[in-house]
């Protein structure tokens with residue numbers, strides 16, 4: 466018997482991103498992105514992997530939508546590659562047009578993310594997310610995408626995980642464009658937020674009935690002890706990871722304590738008068754990407770070397786006890802409950818879990834992939850999500866990351882997040898046991 470039933474109309478989905486699955490990097494007028502450049506630089510990506518082939522979704526999208534239909538997905542979150550739509554190119558939009566039609570024909574709601582990290586390289590050459598021109602160009606791109614697809618896209622996600630683009634891209638340099646420039650990440654974060662705000666306005670102008678969101682990687686940040694130093698370290702990380710993004714979007718202001726913490730590294734002069742008004746244009750639902758909690762304490766020494774939290778050195782990340790995924794991320798669904806109820810308490814906003822899932826070392830054998838650890842991970846997190854609903858959180862949907870095994874950025878193909886296994890030699894897709902399990906959850910609207 467189903468113990469936990471989700472609300473009627475709950476969106477059951479799966480998510481992917483363009484560069485991680487599409488391949489076809491040199492067709493139909495696509496221009497190079499910062500990830501093509503990053504992958505071409507020796508030593509940046511594990512095993513020298515690149516997204517050039519990936520899961521060949523650009524060619525195999527019909528087969529992939531067929532799998533989604535088989536699973537009974539109600540929604541599919543994909544990203545549009547800006548590099549395919551750059552400089553007025555329309556052939557890239559033709560592809561997304563076909564994909565969206567295919568989804569609609571299968572009864573699956575298209576959820577389109579406009580930016581999932583693949584900035585056109587020529588924009589990076591002009592300053593990337595450190596340049597104010599980039600969010601302005603992004604608004605034009607958002608207009609073009611919404612004019613073409615806005616009649617069918619059920620929900621728009623403007624930017625995905627701006628924390629990663631800003632601080633892994635421009636502060637620590639672990640991700641493209643590999644700029645280890647410390648405080649530059651704060652400028653990038655502001656311009657990504659501005660891109661979100663301008664795209665929100667652009668999408669609404671082009672498609673007045675559109676629902677608009679953004680997908681933030683929000684963490685449950687916990688202090689390793691109650692000592693004032695550890696509590697303060699946790700406050701600072703919570704500030705840069707969570708509140709730096711959610712406060713301007715939902716409250717129209719940067720958090721005072723974060724402004725104060727970072728004054729030694731930036732004067733925030735990149736924020737212009739009307740920016741926060743644009744950034745806080747109302748959204749319909751907040752997208753939350755959650756994987757694991759963060760356990761934080763004070764460190765005896767300040768950080769040396771690349772560090773993605775500018776203005777907050779002297780912080781140590783500890784391992785939350787518990788089982789680990791293949792990413793070495795702790796499985797702790799209570800973090801999801803904590804995060805969702807915190808968003809309810811502090812912001813009272815409708816939320817959608819736009820990513821949640823786990824990598825394991827799955828092996829396909831005899832047409833089957835047994836992945837009990839992933840089932841346990843998803844089961845635990847869905848139960849936590851349901852508990853959050855019971856506690857009053859207005860949770861509208863859940864997207865498993867990911868539909869397909871894919872290119873896990875700097876870690877390459879070694880980390881498999883899919884509920885569908887991809888054999889990269891043959892491109893054969895195999896439903897993992899977790900996909901069948903998820904299909905049953907969707908069918909029952911609960912677990």
Ligand code: IFM
Pocket residue numbers: 482485626754820866873874882
């Ligand atoms: O693969 C990524 C995705 O692109 C963004 N969110 C986290 C996932 C797992 O690392």
